[in-house]
Amino acid sequence: MKLPRFIYHTKKKNGFVTTKILRIFSFKRKMRYEEYFEWPSWLKRPQIKNCGRNTYCGSNVSIPNHEETSIGAFCSLGHSIDIGHGVHPTHVLTTSPFFYNRECRWMLPDSPDYPHLWSQKILPVHIGSDVWIGNGVFIKNGINIGHGAIVGAHSVVTKDVPPYAIVAGNPAKLIRYRFSEDIIEKLLELKWWELDDDFLRLLPFEDMQKCISMLEQKRQKL
Numbered sequence: 001m002k003l004p005r006f007i008y009h010t011k012k013k014n015g016f017v018t019t020k021i022l023r024i025f026s027f028k029r030k031m032r033y034e035e036y037f038e039w040p041s042w043l044k045r046p047q048i049k050n051c052g053r054n055t056y057c058g059s060n061v062s063i064p065n066h067e068e069t070s071i072g073a074f075c076s077l078g079h080s081i082d083i084g085h086g087v088h089p090t091h092v093l094t095t096s097p098f099f100y101n102r103e104c105r106w107m108l109p110d111s112p113d114y115p116h117l118w119s120q121k122i123l124p125v126h127i128g129s130d131v132w133i134g135n136g137v138f139i140k141n142g143i144n145i146g147h148g149a150i151v152g153a154h155s156v157v158t159k160d161v162p163p164y165a166i167v168a169g170n171p172a173k174l175i176r177y178r179f180s181e182d183i184i185e186k187l188l189e190l191k192w193w194e195l196d197d198d199f200l201r202l203l204p205f206e207d208m209q210k211c212i213s214m215l216e217q218k219r220q221k222l
């Protein structure tokens, strides 16, 4: 359910969210929490087994190894992204699977099998939490992308991406880090994405120092 754009204030009470509408409409509407928090249609879930909460993707995200690939929580994935695709053999006459994969229905019935050429394991990609992957990115199989990283639009990722790095290009190279080394160290220690939603919603997320001290206090209490 889409919230009307003129809503300017919401208030929680007894399992309801009261929405106050601009005065010209001078009326109030109560919604159930579940209705309020329902995802809009443009937020889709990546179709894999291990995907953290509040991670969404655009259309045309292809992940062949959906059993083993993992994506953390609060990740934003754009459109047309290829994550961990297979490889063809390069050291034989042809890279074409028609020569070695029976499923293509071209090999003679009595020719040998070539499982070492076509059924090589597609290594899973592991993506941390709070990662933003721009439109049109290709990520080679077996790659690890650290928590908090950003991959620029149309990048080709051939090497692991360190936490909180911003990488871009073909092949993807480091542009800069999102934060200073000491802040990155703290964030990796505090792992905010593991904490409960009711706490996270109240974080002053534009103020890194305040966030870090609130996260430290929260962690101490756990």
Ligand SMILES: CC(C)(COP(=O)(O)OP(=O)(O)OC[C@H]1O[C@@H](n2cnc3c(N)ncnc32)[C@H](O)[C@@H]1OP(=O)(O)O)[C@@H](O)C(=O)NCCC(=O)NCCS
Residues within 6 Å of the ligand: 076, 077, 078, 079, 133, 134, 135, 150, 151, 152, 153, 154, 155, 166, 167, 168, 169, 170, 175
């Ligand atoms: C990666 C990104 C976040 C960096 O943004 P930024 O911090 O504003 O970076 P800048 O524009 O200052 O660029 C810094 C350098 O990286 C290069 N760069 C930035 N994005 C790049 C990209 N996608 N591919 C290649 N190079 C890129 C710039 O050319 C610049 O190079 P220079 O220092 O040699 O001049 C942004 O460019 C991007 O790709 N965003 C993704 C957008 C998207 O896909 N949105 C879909 C919705 S999820």
